[in-house]
Amino acid sequence: MLHQDPPAEARHHHTTTTDRGSFCTARCTCGWSGPARRSRERARTDAELHGSTP
Ligand SMILES: [Zn+2]
Secondary structure (H helix, E strand, O other): OOOOOOOOOOOOOOEEEEEEOOEEEEEEOOOOEOOOEOOHHHHHHHHHHHHOOO
16 A cells, blocks of 8 residues: 555654743754743754653
């Protein structure tokens, strides 16, 4: 069969970063949101850490 549905167990975390004033916060589609960071790079690191944690 060519059509394949993704398994329900494969929980994918789709993270984005949101700028708020001079702060940047990482957010995820699962509802998680990281702490406000002064730099976008830090927020992205938070997002990466969250995405690699079950
Ligand atoms: Zn997540």
